[in-house]
Amino acid sequence: MWLKELSEAVGVSGHEDEARQVIIKAITDQVDEYRVDSIGNVIALKKGDGSSDLKVMVAAHMDEVGFMISQIEESGLLRFFKVGGLDDRILPAKVVWIGDKKVPGVIGIKPVHLTEQGERKKPVKHDKLVIDIGASSKAEAEKLVQRGDYATFATQFVELDPEGKGWRTVRGKAFDDRAGCAVLIELLATQYPFDLYAVFTVQEELGLRGARVSAFAVAPDFAFTLECTGANEIPTPKDISPSTRLGHGPAITVMDRSFIADRRLVQLLIDTAEELDMPYQIKQPGVGGTDSGAIHRSREGVPSATVSVPGRYIHSPAAILSLDDLDHTVHLMRESLIKLGNW
Amino acid sequence: MKETIKKLVEAFGPSGYEGTVRDLIRQAVEEEGLANGKGDEVRIDALGNLVVLKKGTGGGRKVMLAGHMDEIGVVVTHVDEKGFLRFGRMGGIRPLTLLGGRVRFADGTIGVVGAEKLEDRSKVPGLDKLFIDVGAKDKEACPVRVGDVAGFFRPFEDLGDRLVAKAMDDRIGCAVILQALRELKTVAHDVYFVFTVQEEVGLRGATTSGYGVAPDLALSVDVTTTGDTPEAHTMAVSLGNGPAIKVKDGGMLAHPGVKNWLIETAEANEIPYQLEVLEGGTTDARAIQTSRAGVPAGCVSIPCRYVHTPSEMVDYSDVTNAVKLLVAALSAPIELE
Secondary structure, eight states: OOHHHHHHSOOBTTOOHHHHHHHHHHHTTTSSEEEEOTTSOEEEEEOOOSSOOOEEEEEEEOOBOEEEEEEEOTTSOEEEEEESOOOGGGOTTOEEEETTTTEEEEEEOOOGGGOOTTGGGSOOOGGGOEEEOSOSSHHHHHTTOOTTOEEEEOOOOEESOTTOOSOOEEEESOHHHHHHHHHHHHHTTSOOSSEEEEEEESOOTTTSHHHHHHHHHHOOSEEEEEEEEEEOOSOOSSOOOOSOOTTSOOEEOSBOSSOBOOHHHHHHHHHHHHHTTOOOEEOOTTOOOOTHHHHTTSTTOOOEEEEEEEEETOSSSOEEEEHHHHHHHHHHHHHHHHHHTTO | OHHHHHHHHHSOOBTTOOHHHHHHHHHHHHHTTTTOSTTOEEEEOTTOOEEEEEOOSSSSOEEEEEEEOOBOEEEEEEEOTTSOEEEEEESSOOHHHHTTOEEEETTSOEEEEEEOOOSOTTSOOOGGGEEEEOSOSSTTTOOOOTTOEEEEOOOOEEOSSEEEETTHHHHHHHHHHHHHHHHOOOOSSEEEEEEESOOTTTSHHHHHHHHHHOOSEEEEEEEEOOSOSTTOOOOSOOTTSOOEEEEEOSSOBOOHHHHHHHHHHHHHTTOOOEEEEOSSOOOHHHHHHTSTTOOOEEEEEEEOBSTTSSOEEEEHHHHHHHHHHHHHHHTSOOOOO
């Protein structure tokens, strides 16, 4: 399982290099061929056993949300903008890595002593925050950081149940969507009836850009997207649905903002989960979007589905997911793909 | 034609769930032998668009007509312990026109839209304050699951000159295109009659069928709003003044050559028409227009009051004149200026 390496690799949208290196290392011996396309997608072919003529694409995105340095102040403090969907409220006081050398920095905010009445009730917008690498001048800072450098949360991967007491949860950054990448890598251990194109996409967080061009290049008959989707289980007073729940199995999308899943594929996934007597959940419809949003509109259309590993606190420095959910997702996808080969 | 309209508008078909509508249209095409000529073709593509090709005699253009089969609806996001359903949007539904209405699920289950106690009755509640009651006594007894989809439930009414129904947007466009297929003799052009899916959630079926058909020229037939009701938003389109030839809408500019071709056809054939400048909203032609290396595209719009409510109203003469306009336009050589 490559989740730890994948999670700790830096790969903000548009600069996925380190994540791509981990992926290539992981798949090299498992696939017949692979290539990196013009915008950085890894497109790998696992040849089928020849019993099915289908061409199936399974996608997971390798990019993560993060920051880009926009300005180095005379003081040596760094201004930044957000790359992908980040909630301003979670940014202050977080530790980050900047650039390929992983220069450590912290997102600075003034100490509580200096705040005025009422000030603490309002979130601080990201353009009022700075990243501080401890440099005392622009000249010093420029020795380590350039305008245009990327930054991401500095988070180590942690097993939350190291003694194996049974809850099997882990914490880390970028599970969205390195968890999907980890599942996809596991799927490559099996040969399927058809040619399987495993595509590790770039720039999903900025608008499904890698998926769009890779789907055009692959031109598949069917497609699946593997994701890590938000689980929100913070208690509410009202009887309303959490998007997904940790430990309740793979989340199958019926519809989100980006696409309506192909009903036959959804049924295939549900039937397979039930035959395997495995937990699964229907993701709360209408929220989020995934690479399927771009893939299903490619060329003459591609019937598509999305399966997600639920993750709490995604798009933050510390998300939590269940390895049971991840294992179930691998199992569900492997069996569903084998069945798809018999269609 | 009213019989076809009634069948189409009453069918169940929210975005992604157009199967019933598609079957009705395909049945008509097959039973009436509308695509039995040499080289004619009926196919369903990967996303569910129905593509009917009426092959031309040659020397003409490859023309695509698109009308969307899907209608707006709701999708269930949660079933609570008491069996009430919370729901989200499939396309542009509005709380104001949902409350007290009825919806129908694919399996025929009927639900009523209710609201929580409102703190302020002068304000329209948000969707999160509404729920659907299918009459189940608890969650266990509820026949609906998270992810199930429903559409408005209302019968078709023939008011004489005017017709009222849910889903006129865009079954009336489907009916017009189907009728044009019935009336069009074999012409020089290859004409693709395309009944698209998932327009209401982002022109998705038109995106893929536009790519698949790769036409030289495309027309959407969809509804447009009007400015002819009390205190309406100003718009120079009225029911009964003829089909509206699109100049622009919120998402596209009609190709001027296509617009002029339609205007000249209407004038030469003495078909009433009006010009449409729609400030919000768009339609399939927008997606087809930017397909591949670009496609000159325009729209023949059916003026419609109360769009995206359960009671959309059109004028029957606009509908029949839209058919006349399409048939006349396709029956002659096409020169775009």
